[in-house]
Amino acid sequence: MATVGRRPGSTATREEILEAARKLFAQNGYDRTTVRAIAAAAAVNPAMVHYFFGSKEQVFVAALELPVSPAEVVPALLAGPRDQLGERVAAFALALWRDPGTRAPLLALVRSSVDNEQAAGMVREFFNATVISRVADALGVPRFRLAAAIGQGFGLMLFRYVIGIEPLASADEADLAEHLGAMVQHTIDRP
Amino acid sequence: MATVGRRPGSTATREEILEAARKLFAQNGYDRTTVRAIAAAAAVNPAMVHYFFGSKEQVFVAALELPVSPAEVVPALLAGPRDQLGERVAAFALALWRDPGTRAPLLALVRSSVDNEQAAGMVREFFNATVISRVADALGVPRFRLAAAIGQGFGLMLFRYVIGIEPLASADEADLAEHLGAMVQHTIDRP
Numbered sequence A, B: 001m002a003t004v005g006r007r008p009g010s011t012a013t014r015e016e017i018l019e020a021a022r023k024l025f026a027q028n029g030y031d032r033t034t035v036r037a038i039a040a041a042a043a044v045n046p047a048m049v050h051y052f053f054g055s056k057e058q059v060f061v062a063a064l065e066l067p068v069s070p071a072e073v074v075p076a077l078l079a080g081p082r083d084q085l086g087e088r089v090a091a092f093a094l095a096l097w098r099d100p101g102t103r104a105p106l107l108a109l110v111r112s113s114v115d116n117e118q119a120a121g122m123v124r125e126f127f128n129a130t131v132i133s134r135v136a137d138a139l140g141v142p143r144f145r146l147a148a149a150i151g152q153g154f155g156l157m158l159f160r161y162v163i164g165i166e167p168l169a170s171a172d173e174a175d176l177a178e179h180l181g182a183m184v185q186h187t188i189d190r191p
Helices: A011-028 A035-042 A046-053 A056-063 A070-078 A082-098 A100-116 A117-139 A143-163 A173-189 B011-028 B033-042 B046-053 B056-063 B068-080 B081-100 B099-117 B117-138 B145-163 B173-189
Strands: none
Touching: A011 A035, A011 A046, A011 A056, A011 A117, A011 B011, A035 A046, A035 A056, A046 A056, A056 A117, A070 A082, A070 A117, A082 A100, A082 A143, A082 A173, A100 A117, A100 A143, A100 B033, A100 B099, A100 B145, A117 A143, A117 B145, A143 B099, A143 B117, A143 B145, A143 B173, A173 B145, B011 B033, B011 B046, B011 B056, B011 B117, B033 B046, B033 B056, B046 B056, B056 B068, B056 B117, B068 B081, B068 B117, B081 B099, B081 B145, B081 B173, B099 B117, B099 B145, B117 B145, B117 B173
16 A cells, blocks of 8 residues: 555654544544544544554644643552552642643643533543543453542642642642542542 | 712622622732722722722622622531431532532633632632631631531542533432542541
8 A cells, every 4th residue: 555655664654543533533433433544534544543642542643732641640650559559549639730841731721611512522421431441441440430430530630730729739749649549549449 | 988979789880890800819819808898999988888899708709700609509518417418519500500500610720720720729719718718717626627618528529510520420329429528528527
C-alpha cells in the first residue's frame, strides 16, 4: 500500500494524523473511531498510525495532548500491593493536579466536556474504555462504585486546585493524600 | 437619607443594585464587598438593598442568579434527625442537579471559576462563608472533612449529570442517593 511518498519520520504526517484524529474523535466519539478511519482521513497507511502512536488509545492521548496515558498509568498503579493501592492512586492524583503543566490539559478537557455535549461524549467513551473498564475488571470492583470513587476524587482535586475551596486549598498535601487514599482504598476493600 | 427619588418597588433600582453587586463581588470578592459599598455604587440607600434582598448573602444569590440560597437550604437540611442527614443532603443534591433549570446556573458558576481566577475567588469566599463555616459549626465536623465531602459529592454530580460517565449516568437515582447519602453520613459520623 502507498504511504503517499512520505517518510515515516515526517512531522507533517504526524500532525496530519493527529488533525484527522481530533476531527474524527470529536465527530464520531471514541468508540466508533478506528485507526483505519483515522489513517484514511489523513491519507496514510494504517501501519503508519501504529508506527507513530501504537494503539487508538495512544492516538487519542496524543491528539488531545493528555498529560498521561491510561495504558501506561493504569498498569503501573495496579502493580504492587493491593492494600496500598489507595496510597499509590492518591500520590499519583496529587502529582497530576499539583503541577500546572499537567493540570492545564486536564482542565481543558473538563472545560470542553462541560461546554459541549459532543466533547463530553468523546471523553466519557475514552474514559470508560481505558480507565473504568480496565480497572474494574482488574480489581473485581463494581463499575458503579469505581466510577463514583473517581468522580469523588476528581471533585476533591477540582475544589483544591482549581476553585481553591478552603481549607482544602491550603491543607497539607499529606492530609489530602491520606484522605483521598483512604477513600480509594475503602472503595476497593468494601465487599 | 436620599433614596435618589426612586420608589422602592422600581425594577430599574433593583437591576441597578444587582449590576453594582456583580461588579463589586467580581472585583473585590465576597468577603470584602459590603452592602454599604453596593448601595453606594448603585447610588441608593443601604436600606433599599436590605429592603429588596435582605442580607449581603441574598444579594449575591440574586446577582449571580443562583438556583438556591444557602441561607434557606442549609438550615432546612440541618433540621431533622442527624442520622438521616446524609439521606436529606443526597435527595437535595440530586434534585438540584437533575433539573436542567437549576443545574445550568450552577454549571455557569463552575465554568467561570475554572476559567477565571477572580471568579474563583469570589465563589470560594461565598461558599466558605455561607456553607462550609455554617455547616461545620452547626455539626461540629472539621472543616477539612466537610469541604472534602462536598467536593466529592460535587465530582459525583459532575460525572453523572454533565460529563455523563457510565455507569453513573444511567444508574438508578436510588442507587446514587444511597451512595451519596452514605458518603455524607460517614463524613458526619466519623469521630
